[in-house]
Amino acid sequence: MNHRSLMRALGALGAAIAVRAAVRAARSYSFHGKIALVTGGSRGLGLLIARELARQGAQVAICGRDDEALQRATAQARADGQELSPFTCDLTRRDRVEQMVETLIGRSGRIDVLVNNAGIIQVGPVQEMTLADYEQAMAVHLWGPLYAINAVLPQMLARRQGRIVNVSSIGGKISVPHLLPYCASKFALVGLSEGLHAELAKDGVLVTTVCPGLMRTGSPRHALFKGRHRLEYAWFALSDSLPLVSIDARRAARRIVAACRRGDAEVMVSGAARAASAVHGLFPGATSRALALADRLLPGPGGVGGQAVAGRDSRPRWLPSLLTRLTDRAAEENNEIS
DSSP states (O other), rough: OOHHHHHHHHHHHHHHHHHHHHHHHOOOOOOOEEEEEETTTTHHHHHHHHHHHHHHOOEEEEEOOOOHHHHHHHHEEEEEEOOOEEOOOOTTTTTHHHHHHHHHHHHSSOOOEEOOOOOOOOOOOOOGGHHHHHHHHHHHIIIIHHHHHHHHHHHHHHOOOEEEEEEEOOGSSSTTTTTTHOOOOOOOOHHHHHHHHHHEEEETTEEEEEEEOSEEGGGGGSSEEOSSSSHHHHHHHHHHHEEEEEEEEHHHHHHHHHHHHTSSEEEEOHHHHHHHHHHHHHHHHHHHHHHHHHHHHOSSSSSSTTOOOOGGGGGGTTTOGGGGGHHHHHHHTTTTTO
């Protein structure tokens, strides 16, 4: 490449960077005074996102199924000088979701930001998964977000502004063994979210798809384990606690809120998730073979079979607490423990 060609290339690159920065600046806005609704906001990542939005000046409502967890979350926030409005809601019931949104709009006049974060995780071999497991995962990860989006969207479109965040997973990009209902439903959420971003951007409603990798939220206590459930818990909790692979949930929440503020189309959250997605995109066959090898190391069928056992009842006594210290601490900090 000669000098003139190099200068043209650098000029084009500089122009592209400037345009990208200008677009981001135009899309960025303040959360101060905004009305936000965070589903699955009573604990874990959802609670941290809600707290971060409140810290940046938003008026935040959180919802979940567990009224006791919601009350603990609001009390915890109040002790730190933040107000969260709790709603007990089963997001798999469209009528309940519509009623909640109608109530919140009636109180506040509008909803500016919707964060779809509620989730469920079933862990175990495919032989122990039932159709009901897939139906439940789809109800929580696809239909629940869609009910909420459809409920808030008309008033966002009428004002030609709004932010929607759909928290999927790296499991919505790469299907991981022993998490098939979770991954299938998260793939569905990614497809919905990416399509919404493409269609709604022209109307002032910016949709962000979030695909985190492993996060230290403390969630293994609330996951459901099947088959040889104690061994399934062990590998799942250990993976969740690895400091070089998993990311601190508070950092993840800050990155997600920042991406929402900028109106980004997608955020992968952690470096490990970005790297895994990039490798899978370039070498899908090699990734699939690597996952097939990993599957050979995971527990086989048996144990409790198709029965689902909560994580808090699945932890094996032989699992050293030192190895899960980070995720155990996160469970205490993020309202995962009653």
